[in-house]
Amino acid sequence: xxxxxxxxxxxxxxxxxxxxxxxxxxxxxxxxxxxxxxxxxxxxxxxxxxxxxxxxxxxxxxxxxxxxxxxxxxxxxxxxxxxxxxxxxxxxxxxxxxxxxxxxxxxxxxxxxxxxxxxxxxxxxxxxxxxxxxxxxxxxxxxxxxxxxxxxxxxxxxxxxxxxxxxxxxxxxxxxxxxxxxxxxxxxxxxxxxxxxxxxxxxxxxxxxxxxxxxxxxxxxxxxxxxxxxxxxxxxxxxxxxxxxx
Numbered sequence: 048x049x050x051x052x053x054x055x056x057x058x059x060x061x062x063x064x065x066x067x068x069x070x071x072x073x074x075x076x077x078x079x080x081x082x083x084x085x086x087x088x089x090x091x092x093x094x095x096x097x098x099x100x101x102x103x104x105x106x107x108x109x110x111x112x113x114x115x116x117x118x119x120x121x122x123x124x125x126x127x128x129x130x131x132x133x134x135x136x137x138x139x140x141x142x143x144x145x146x147x148x149x150x151x152x153x154x155x156x157x158x159x160x161x162x163x164x165x166x167x168x169x170x171x172x173x174x175x176x177x178x179x180x181x182x183x184x185x186x187x188x189x190x191x192x193x194x195x196x197x198x199x200x201x202x203x204x205x206x207x208x209x210x211x212x213x214x215x216x217x218x219x220x221x222x223x224x225x226x227x228x229x230x231x232x233x234x235x236x237x238x239x240x241x242x243x244x245x246x247x248x249x250x251x252x253x254x255x256x257x258x259x260x261x262x263x264x265x266x267x268x269x270x271x272x273x274x275x276x277x278x279x280x281x282x283x284x285x286x287x288x289x290x291x292x293x
Contacts (some may be wrong), residue, residue, distance in 0.1 A: 048073040048233055049094065051200060056093045056101035063089045065257045066103070071202070076234040078244040078265070080279055081254035087237040088130060090095070090254070091204045094235070095127040096120050118254055125203030130237075131212060134189040136180025140171050143179050147197030164193040167223065185216030192223065202233045209240050221247060241279050245269050253278050 049071040057063040063086050073167040079087045092098045094105060096117040105113045107116045112120060117127075123234055134143050144161050165172040168189045174182060188208060195203060208224065209217035221243050228234050228247065238244035245251060245265040253268065255278055261268070268274065 048075075048108060049235065050104075050106045050109075051090075051094070052104045052106075054093065054105060055101045056098050057101070058091065058098065062101070063098075063257050064093060067254075067257070067259055069252050069259060069262070071235050073201075073233055073235060073249070076228045076229050076236065076248045078248035078251040079235065079237045079254060080241055080244060080251050081212075082278065082280060083239075084149070084235040084256075085254040086257040087254055088206050089257075091127060091206050091235065091237055095120075095125055095204060097127075107147070107160045121198055121200075124199070125204070126195045126198050126200035126202070128191050128195045128208065130204065130206040132184075132187045134179040134182075134187055134190050135177060139178055140175050140190060143194050144171075144197055160199060164197055167196075168193050183216070184211050184214075185213070185219060186219055188212060188216070189223070192220070192227075196227070196232075200232060202235065203227070205234060205236045206236075207237055207239060209238060209243060217236075217243065223292040241275065242269075 051067055051069050053062055054067045055062060067090060079090060081087050089098055093100060096112070096115050096119075100113050104111060107123060107125065112123070112125070135146070144164065148161065159278060165175070170186055171190060174186065179187060182190060192208070205224070208220050211221065217240070224234065224247055234248070236244055236248060243270060248265050249262065251265055251268045252259050253274065260278060261274055
């Protein structure tokens with residue numbers, strides 16, 4: 048489904064990605080791992096059209112999507128849930144979800160998706176008329192994911208979905224993501240909590256200073272203590288979210 052080949056990209060003339068190549072098959076869940084500053088978030092933003100590609104190819108279903116505007120990519124089924132959730136705090140839950148309908152390629156289907164999202168995330172149903180800013184961190188993350196799903200994505204990009212959440216809230220989010228994956232949505236996930244990411248994904252790529260340094264099955268990555276120590280760090284591997292806020 049998604050294929051990057053020797054992609055170089057960055058901001059304002061500063062290169063961040065250096066010849067990145069990766070593939071994600073339809074229906075697959077793939078994790079991007081690495082320390083802070085490795086280029087993981089930049090890679091996701093490059094895929095969704097927010098960071099320009101200086102060279103290399105980005106393809107969806109064998110067709111180039113390099114240089115396409117993010118709104119066009121959403122209509123092609125590529126949807127990003129950015130780090131920090133970035134909901135609109137002054138808008139209600141209902142209004143935030145309606146934005147997903149506005150961007151969807153099939154608005155009639157997207158309208159039906161709202162009802163499905165309220166079933167999938169019951170807390171959002173009870174907070175439907177509440178401003179997004181009064182929700183807890185975990186509830187805001189649910190809203191961000193639900194808003195993305197309303198637009199009927201084929202490829203869902205997720206940037207640090209457990210960041211800032213308690214372990215209990217992170218467990219709920221990852222259980223929901225597992226259900227979404229089992230229903231056939233393709234996932235490309237950036238997650239600092241290595242263990243959670245490997246439990247969700249079937250394969251993983253490890254990044255260091257804008258390059259892919261290792262790739263393999265989740266089990267292969269998990270078993271390689273040297274790799275975890277060198278590129279990920281023990282704290283990321285154990286994945287404790289305590290002390291990171293709500």
